[in-house]
Amino acid sequence: MTQQNDGPRAAPADDCPGGARRGRPRSEAAEQAIFDAAIGLLEAGTPLTELSIEKIARTAGVGKATIYRRWPGKEELFVDLLRSVEPPDPELPGVSVRDDLVALMESIRRRGLAKRNSALLHNVFSQMQAYPKLWDAYHQTVIEPRRRLGLDVVRRGIELGEIRDDLDLELVNDLFTGPLLLRTVIRPGATLEPDLAERVVDAVMEGLRPRS
Template sequence: MSVQDGGTPEPHDDPPRPGARRGRPRSEGVEQAVFDAVVGLLDEGVPLAELSIERIARTAGVGKATIYRRWAGKEELFVDLLRSVEPPDPVLPGTSARADLVALLESLRQRGLAKRSSALLHNVFAQMQAYPRLWDAYHHTVIEPRRRLGLDAVRRGMEQGELRDDLDVEFVNDLLTGPLLLRTVIRPGATLEPGLAERVVDAVLEGLRPRT
């Protein structure tokens, strides 16, 4: 039971056993009902900090234990909701460093467009800074794995002789992702036009060619 909600399980639900393995519910409809409940409450103007598991369960028409069998707490639930409405993680072609990096940056561009067009994403991201636990959960389970994809792609390019290997891997990754992040976070009104990923990668790679 999540401490922050402080409630007890509904009488008709068995509480999760200590140490029991949590898993996805069999019904996709239950998961969607919970997601719809959260979205509906957010649309009504309920702040993230005031969304308790009890309130979400009541709105979705399920018991709290039904939610806890799928999610350990609000943070996990919110992160799964965000992932369900974001573009999927990219599948890297693996044919070259350029192809992999273009796929990664195109994924960042698509996420930037999704954030602009989705009221839900805009609402939740706007509140994340005031909700550190949610931001930490999102960063750990979503942002960091995507960042590792970029670092691995850069590292492979260096090992295969496609990129200079005398530079720090994280520095090179920042050079590549920086322009996209600038346009989606710091300058949210900047253009995210098709072909931007290719132009950024090609411009950066021009300075990353192995020295002869």
């Protein structure tokens, strides 16, 4: 009877690009190599529409199967790539509705600053309008969950009596996010002062207090 070898099997070569450092998970090393390859191609001037899985895999030194095990397509890969270079989503303090709103608005301000200071983010977002599939994937995966989180905080403010209950929930949420989006998207040269989130939230909350 042939003895079964229960020892650890060597990882496939395409899962360990560039000779991953000892102690570093192979999957993490492969993912970083894929991100680095995509970033390098973008920085070299490759348009998003021409950035294929095959080209990314070849540049990263991995097989296409390694990429497809992590992402069903390049749109999902790009969304995760953007999330890896954007500031992380905030953890809400949960102390008060006002503090949670400030944390959410501050995250919009920080993302606006990141897009101004990162040539990669500026490049990708400027191309996304011409790449509807990527924009839709980013919207559904990133923007929509953030919007729902804001709606949840506003809803809690209404339930606690801190915000008027005679206005549409979506409108109230837009009143908070609107000024930040105006300065980060529509007016990219506008100032984004460190205290902007607090000033916006306090000004809007003043007008949204329940009427006597």
